[in-house]
Amino acid sequence: MSDASVQAESAPPEQMAPALAVRDLEFSYAGKRVLESVSLAIEAGEFAVLLGPNGAGKTTLFSLITRLHDRRRGEIRIGGYDVRRQAVQAHARIGVVFQQPTLDLDLSVAQNLAYHGALHGMGPREARRQAELQLERVGLSDQHRTRVRRLSGGQRRRVEIARGLMHSPRLLLLDEPTVGLDIASRRELVEHAHRLCAEEGVAVLWATHLIDEARPGDRVLVLHRGRLLADERAEALADRLGVANLGDAFDLLTGGLTGGEEAPCA
Amino acid sequence: MRLMPWLHCLLGVVGRELLRFLHQRSRFIAALVRPLVWLFVFATGFRMALGVAMTEPYQTYILYEVYIVPGLVGMIQLFNGMQSSLSMVYDREMGSMRVLLVSPFPRWYLLICKLLASTLVSVVQVYVFLAIAWWYGIQAPPMGYLWILPALLLTGFMVGALGLLLSSFIRQLENFAGVMNFVIFPMFFLSSALYPLWRIREGSYLVYQIAALNPFTQAVEMIRFALYERANLEAILISTAVTLVLLALAILGYNPSRGMMARKGGGGD
Numbered sequence: 262m263s264d265a266s267v268q269a270e271s272a273p274p275e276q277m278a279p280a281l282a283v284r285d286l287e288f289s290y291a292g293k294r295v296l297e298s299v300s301l302a303i304e305a306g307e308f309a310v311l312l313g314p315n316g317a318g319k320t321t322l323f324s325l326i327t328r329l330h331d332r333r334r335g336e337i338r339i340g341g342y343d344v345r346r347q348a349v350q351a352h353a354r355i356g357v358v359f360q361q362p363t364l365d366l367d368l369s370v371a372q373n374l375a376y377h378g379a380l381h382g383m384g385p386r387e388a389r390r391q392a393e394l395q396l397e398r399v400g401l402s403d404q405h406r407t408r409v410r411r412l413s414g415g416q417r418r419r420v421e422i423a424r425g426l427m428h429s430p431r432l433l434l435l436d437e438p439t440v441g442l443d444i445a446s447r448r449e450l451v452e453h454a455h456r457l458c459a460e461e462g463v464a465v466l467w468a469t470h471l472i473d474e475a476r477p478g479d480r481v482l483v484l485h486r487g488r489l490l491a492d493e494r495a496e497a498l499a500d501r502l503g504v505a506n507l508g509d510a511f512d513l514l515t516g517g518l519t520g521g522e523e524a525p526c527a
Numbered sequence: 528m529r530l531m532p533w534l535h536c537l538l539g540v541v542g543r544e545l546l547r548f549l550h551q552r553s554r555f556i557a558a559l560v561r562p563l564v565w566l567f568v569f570a571t572g573f574r575m576a577l578g579v580a581m582t583e584p585y586q587t588y589i590l591y592e593v594y595i596v597p598g599l600v601g602m603i604q605l606f607n608g609m610q611s612s613l614s615m616v617y618d619r620e621m622g623s624m625r626v627l628l629v630s631p632f633p634r635w636y637l638l639i640c641k642l643l644a645s646t647l648v649s650v651v652q653v654y655v656f657l658a659i660a661w662w663y664g665i666q667a668p669p670m671g672y673l674w675i676l677p678a679l680l681l682t683g684f685m686v687g688a689l690g691l692l693l694s695s696f697i698r699q700l701e702n703f704a705g706v707m708n709f710v711i712f713p714m715f716f717l718s719s720a721l722y723p724l725w726r727i728r729e730g731s732y733l734v735y736q737i738a739a740l741n742p743f744t745q746a747v748e749m750i751r752f753a754l755y756e757r758a759n760l761e762a763i764l765i766s767t768a769v770t771l772v773l774l775a776l777a778i779l780g781y782n783p784s785r786g787m788m789a790r791k792g793g794g795g796d
Contacts, residue, residue, distance in 0.1 A: 327629045331783040352631035363622035365543070367550040372543070379539020380630035380637075382532025 278341030280305050280354075280432040280464030281326070286335035288321060288487075295321050296487045299335070303466060303480075305431060308458045310475040311468040313484035314515055319468040320360060322484070323436050327357055340431045353381065356425030356463075360436040362417060366410040370401070370420055373409060374427060381428040388427070395423035399453065415446030422453065426463070433457065435467045439474065451476070472508045481507065485515045536632050537640050544611075544644035548651070558607060558652050559659075562599035566660065570595050582723050584755040593665050596657075597751035598720025601743060603656060604649045604679065605686045605715060609706055611645035612690025628781075635778045638691060642774075646683025653679055671754040678753040681766050682746040688773035695780030718744040742769040 279302040288296040296318050303309050313319050325333055328344050328351075337344045342351040364373050371392060378388025396402050399419040409417060418438055425433055435454065439447040451474050457463050467474065475481050475495050483491040483498075491498050491514060495507045502510045548555065570592035585593075627637050657672065693710065717734065718741045719727075728735035738744055745765040752759035 327625075328783050329625060329628060349631045349633070352629060355629065357625075357629055359622055359625055361622045363626045365547065365623070368543070368546055372546060376539050376543045377626070379535050379542070380627065380632070382535050382632070384531065384535050 278338065279303060280307070280340055281466065282336075282338040282341075283322075283326070284336040286322070286325065286333060286337065288318075288325060288333040290321075294487055296325070296333075299484075299487070299489050301482060301489060301492060303432070303464045305464050306458050306462040307480060308455055308465045308467065309480045309482055311466055311482045311484055312470070312472065312475060312511060313468070314470055317470075317484045318487040319484055320436055323357070323434055323468065326434060327355060328352070353428065354431045356428065356430035356433045358418070358421045358425050358433070358435040358438050360438075360440065362421070364409045364417055364420060364424075367408065369406050369408055370396070370412070371405045373420065374424055377424045378427055383428070391427040392423070395426050396420075398426075399423045413446070415442050415449065418442065418446070418450055419453070422450075422457075426457070426461075430463065432464045432466065435465065437469055438467070439469065439471065447474070472511055475507055483511060483514050490514045533632070533636070536630070536636070537643070540627070540637070540640040541644040541647060544641075544648055545651075548648045554610075555652065558603060559656060561606065562603055562656055563659065565599055565602070566592055566595065566663070566665075582725070584752045584757040584759075586755075592663075594723070595721060596660055596665055597754055598715075598718070598747050600653050600656065600675075600679070600750050601682060601718075601720055601747040602715055603652050604646075604682050604746075605711055605743065607649035607652060608645060608683060608686030609690045609693075609711055611648070612687055613694050613706060634781055634783070638778055638781060639774075642684055642687040642691065645687050646680055649683045650676070650679050667754045668756055671756050674753040674756050675750055678746075678750045678763075681763075681770060682750060685742065685746055685766060685770040685773060688770060688777045691777035692773055692780055695777060714741060714743045717741050718747055720744075720747050742766065745769070 281301070281303040283299055283301050286296055286299040287294070299318075299322065301309075311319055311322070324330055326337055326339075326344065328348060331345060337351075339351040339354045342354065344351040365376075368376075371389070374392035374396075375385065375388050378385075378391060383391065393402065393405070396405065399422055401416060401419055401423070404412065404416065404420075409420065412420065422433075422435075422438075425435075433454075438454075439450055442450065451467075454465050454467060455476070458465050469475075477495055479495055481491065481493065481495045481498055482489060491510070493501070499506055499510045502513055504510050504513060574591045627641065628634065630637055653675075654672075689710075693706070715721075717738050719738060720743070724735060724739060724744070727738050742765065745762040748759050749762035749766050752762065
């Protein structure tokens with residue numbers, strides 16, 4: 262389908278290019294619009310919360326960015342690389358934490374990470390070095406040899422984050438990463454992801470339906486029924502809509518009052 | 528492009544599959560018990576009812592359990608191939624398929640790595656089975672055990688690619704039973720695994736025709752001949768062709784803009 266992406270063939274991608282750039286993304290499934298003219302850009306070191314109720318199209322957006330499928334219209338670039346035409350370069354720059362757990366429970370943490378390293382073309386030695394580095398960062402250095410089955414839910418998520426960062430991506434996608442975690446682990450995970458942004462310059466796109474996972478100062482993207490209804494700082498959004506906090510803003514946008522029909526698109 | 532990263536990827540995928548195999552001892556035992564029950568129970572009973580006259584590639588009159596061994600080898604590979612390919616669809620394995628597919632390597636390469644990995648697991652199972660059969664007294668010429676290796680690789684790819692293809696086009700398979708009934712059993716029973724084609728022909732011409740067309744028959748004959756240090760050229764050619772076609776279709780099925788991934792829409796919300 263749409264090979265009609267307008268952009269002239271790859272300007273040399275540089276550090277200047279946004280970590281993630283999505284333009285006019287459209288996706289339909291079984292005759293139904295799942296995503297409608299979605300455009301967004303996330304810069305290096307930015308933490309963006311993709312907020313949307315279940316069924317808003319968050320996972321679909323992630324699947325398109327990671328090119329699990331790509332029957333769509335529009336353009337997606339990672340660090341300047343088109344995910345369709347420069348798939349190899351683009352993929353090498355994405356780290357993903359999927360909604361459902363994807364670690365092998367019967368294998369050790371180290372074995373899981375080694376597998377990921379191999380999938381990114383790393384030799385065993387380099388993979389081990391990266392794995393140790395990232396595990397230390399998430400505070401799990403001592404769990405190297407532990408079987409994943411014996412880790413807690415929060416620890417598993419942290420291993421998945423460590424895994425997603427092994428190949429030094431420019432963009433880290435997290436799809437509802439706190440599902441099933443207790444409050445303490447949730448908070449810890451949110452904080453950890455923020456630290457990554459600040460320290461590593463990784464751009465983070467964090468999808469959730471839980472409003473309290475957006476912190477003051479975070480950029481908030483509200484996705485509802487496949488349309489991006491807002492894209493600004495949490496406080497600015499509340500101010501603009503004349504409500505007290507993000508929670509109210511979210512309710513207002515996603516149909517607390519109207520169907521979200523007339524909501525301003527960012 | 529540099530070659531080493533490709534090799535690392537291949538070794539990583541194969542290594543993981545073998546590790547998982549070692550950890551799933553129950554699966555290994557099930558994979559062995561199935562053909563052994565056929566060999567020890569079914570074949571022993573049938574030995575009385577059913578002698579097998581001299582047929583190619585056998586040099587002498589043979590016992591039924593000698594005849595059935597290559598068919599059971601094929602059965603091991605058939606089960607293994609279906610199981611590992613289809614497990615990607617259900618029981619939480621969908622997640623690990625995603626992990627595989629977001630790798631920067633091209634998809635066709637990742638799928639081939641995956642197929643090679645599951646094929647090697649089935650080869651290990653086959654050799655353990657053959658060792659037990661040897662101990663039981665069913666012994667082929669020693670070099671035959673080397674000869675069958677390429678035949679096993681090809682068969683593994685064939686059934687694995689078939690499984691991949693099914694996994695990409697069938698949207699929902701409630702469980703393994705559906706595949707057993709509609710794919711594995713027909714392929715196995717309507718082949719030369721249990722009876723030589725000429726014998727099937729005596730029974731029913733229709734069944735004979737189906738069995739002759741069944742690619743699994745070709746795979747089994749290829750293994751049978753190889754085990755006796757012979758090359759059944761026709762079987763090799765047909766098996767290779769079928770494998771290539773299935774592989775191409777499976778890769779097409781996993782193409783991001785068509786097949787499973789497009790239709791499944793990524794699941795979730």
